[in-house]
Amino acid sequence: MALVxxxxxxxxxxxxxxxxxxxxMTIILMYAALSxxxxxVFSIYSAPDVALAEASIGLVxxxxxxxxxxxxxxKLWVAFVKVSDSIDELEIELLSSYCESxxxxxxxxxxxxxxxxxxxERGRVxxxxxxxxxxxxxxxxxxxxxxxxxxxxYFGERESSKFLGGFTSFSKxxxxxxxxxxxxxxxxxxxxxxSALKNHTDLVPEYEERNIFYSFATIDxxxxxxxxxxxxxxxxxxxxxxxxxxxxxVR
Amino acid sequence: xxxxxxxxxxxxxxxxxTVSAFVAIIPHNANHYPLVTELYDGSANIVSAIYLDFRFxxxxxxxxxxxxxxxxxxxxxxxxxxxxxxxxxxxxLIKFDLLFLGMVIILWGLYTALIxxxxxGGAFSGGAITASGIVVxxxxxxxxxxxxxxxxxxxEWIENxxxxxxxxxxxxADIPSGFFFPGFSxxxxxxxxxxxxxxxxxxTIGFKVFVGGWLIxxxxxxxxxxx
Numbered sequence: 411m412a413l414v415x416x417x418x419x420x421x422x423x424x425x426x427x428x429x430x431x432x433x434x435m436t437i438i439l440m441y442a443a444l445s446x447x448x449x450x451v452f453s454i455y456s457a458p459d460v461a462l463a464e465a466s467i468g469l470v471x472x473x474x475x476x477x478x479x480x481x482x483x484x485k486l487w488v489a490f491v492k493v494s495d496s497i498d499e500l501e502i503e504l505l506s507s508y509c510e511s512x513x514x515x516x517x518x519x520x521x522x523x524x525x526x527x528x529x530x531e532r533g534r535v536x537x538x539x540x541x542x543x544x545x546x547x548x549x550x551x552x553x554x555x556x557x558x559x560x561x562x563x564y565f566g567e568r569e570s571s572k573f574l575g576g577f578t579s580f581s582k583x584x585x586x587x588x589x590x591x592x593x594x595x596x597x598x599x600x601x602x603x604x605s606a607l608k609n610h611t612d613l614v615p616e617y618e619e620r621n622i623f624y625s626f627a628t629i630d631x632x633x634x635x636x637x638x639x640x641x642x643x644x645x646x647x648x649x650x651x652x653x654x655x656x657x658x659x660v661r
Numbered sequence: 662x663x664x665x666x667x668x669x670x671x672x673x674x675x676x677x678x679t680v681s682a683f684v685a686i687i688p689h690n691a692n693h694y695p696l697v698t699e700l701y702d703g704s705a706n707i708v709s710a711i712y713l714d715f716r717f718x719x720x721x722x723x724x725x726x727x728x729x730x731x732x733x734x735x736x737x738x739x740x741x742x743x744x745x746x747x748x749x750x751x752x753x754l755i756k757f758d759l760l761f762l763g764m765v766i767i768l769w770g771l772y773t774a775l776i777x778x779x780x781x782g783g784a785f786s787g788g789a790i791t792a793s794g795i796v797v798x799x800x801x802x803x804x805x806x807x808x809x810x811x812x813x814x815x816x817e818w819i820e821n822x823x824x825x826x827x828x829x830x831x832x833x834a835d836i837p838s839g840f841f842f843p844g845f846s847x848x849x850x851x852x853x854x855x856x857x858x859x860x861x862x863x864x865t866i867g868f869k870v871f872v873g874g875w876l877i878x879x880x881x882x883x884x885x886x887x888x
Contacts, residue, residue: 459708462773463786466766470793471874474800478747478882 414454417447434513438476442469486514489526491540494604497558497624500659501539504557505626507655508642527551530629537635538627541600550630555640556623558656560599563615598622665757673764681772703848704778704856713778713862721831724866728824731873735817738880747882749803759801767794774867778859779851787863788870795875804882811879820872823865830858 424444431437445468452461486509492498502518509516519535526538531550542553543560565587602615628636646652704710712720750756774787799807810816848855 457781459773459781459783459786462782463789466770466786466790466793470766471789471796471878474793474796475878475881478878 414451417451421447421451432511434476434480438473438480441476442473445469445472480513484514485517486537487517487519487535488537488539489529489535490518490520491523491526491538492520493541494600496659497541497600500558500656501541501626503655503659505537505539507646508639511642512638527627530627533629533631536628536632537639541598541624542627543598543622543624551627552630552633552636553627554625554636555643556625557643557652558624558660560622560624562598562619562622563602564617564619565597565615598624600624666760669757669760669764673761673768676765677768677772680769681776702856703850704859705850706778706780706783708781709778709783709856709859709863712783713859714857717831720862720866721827724824724827724869727870727873728821731817731820731876734877734880738883747799747804750801756801759797763794763797763801765794766797767791770794770871771867774863775860777863777867778856779853784863784866785870788867789874791867791871792874792878795871796878799878799882808879811876816872816876820869820876823869826865827862830862 421444424440424447428437428440431440445464448468449461449465452458452464486505488505490498490501506516508514519529521529523538523540526535526540529535530538538551543562626639628639643652646655702710702714704713750759770787770790770793772787773782773790774784777783777787795807854860
């Protein structure tokens with residue numbers, strides 16, 4: 411009876427090891443191997459009818475069913491706000507590697523920030539990307555963990571200042587600020603650098619706030635997406651992959 | 662195409678018949694109490710005698726639970742927009758192989774269900790084996806042709822109406838032996854017509870399990886579109 415005990419131990423070991431495998435196809439094939447062993451055990455214990463049923467269900471029905479169902483990939487809809495080439499590429503690479511590891515199809519909708527937030531609230535997209543900073547969560551949106559450190563630059567008065575979303579409005583805002591129409595505004599480093607290089611602005615920030623990170627925005631209704639994305643980010647941070655991706659795009 | 666399917670059908674029937682003639686499964690534990698079955702039931706397979714006769718209420722409620730599960734799955738899946746389909750196998754060799762395998766599996770399942778009172782087997786395993794055969798056929802021929810059968814034969818209705826047959830059998834099961842169907846007689850152990858209602862019940866419950874498995878596969882293979 412050593413054969414049966416070995417087989418039963420192997421079944422237990424296989425079923426425990428399924429917990430630690432991330433590739434779905436491997437899990438299905440492991441399941442098929444498990445039911446093959448179960449078939450052998452059933453027929454040794456002289457239950458050929460149970461063995462037949464296990465062979466047909468475990469080896470054919472379940473395996474084909476899972477394969478057919480998992481063929482259809484889920485989709486991740488992302489509203490994308492263009493800011494500057496380097497951070498755009500960084501964000502797209504992060505999102506596509508997230509989709510690759512979770513077997514999703516990446517769908518990108520380009521828009522500006524106001525429309526993107528509206529689409530997020532209406533459920534048209536699941537994630538907004540576009541150099542957003544994780545300063546505060548608004549009522550409906552939740553920010554993921556950050557992937558790149560940055561700082562916020564304040565112009566004018568701090569209390570009444572307003573965050574600039576689209577970077578094209580930087581020149582407008584700076585003109586309005588010079589004329590005295592608005593009392594102050596603040597902007598993140600990437601948008602400031604991009605606009606400053608383009609427009610040769612002579613505005614000097616009065617105050618810098620550090621310890622701010624770029625991140626993505628998700629809707630409050632889907633805590634599962636937020637949780638899995640944060641887990642993915644912390645995973646690649648541990649592996650050092652995040653640092654490599656960031657260094658490739660941002661100097 | 663028609664010639665190929667005819668050839669496949671005939672050859673797989675021949676294979677199953679030869680295999681079943683030469684390789685009889687020896688019922689090891691299946692017949693420890695021949696006296697009891699000889700007196701009251703007449704099945705050679707004691708397991709079949711128990712679950713189709715002595716403890717038939719267990720089987721009745723098992724079948725009911727199965728029915729409710731199938732109804733729930735199809736009610737939920739009816740809301741999903743149907744747009745997915747499984748394409749037929751590309752390579753003719755693989756297609757032929759899968760057709761052949763599927764036919765053999767289906768016939769073997771039918772055989773297992775029908776001979777359930779004579780040797781290990783029975784309605785549930787036979788129905789599951791037949792459903793696996795249909796899954797293999799779907800992989801070979803593509804989903805459109807196979808899935809038309811679900812709508813054309815109104816399989817859900819047939820599957821639910823079998824429940825009525827089983828309930829009627831439960832009510833009138835105490836008929837004197839040999840009332841209107843030879844399957845109802847106790848018969849001689851080892852005969853094809855023996856084991857009281859075993860033949861009727863094995864074929865109907867087996868068909869029900871088969872249709873249930875097919876429906877589950879059909880509903881789950883519809884694609885869920887995110888709008």
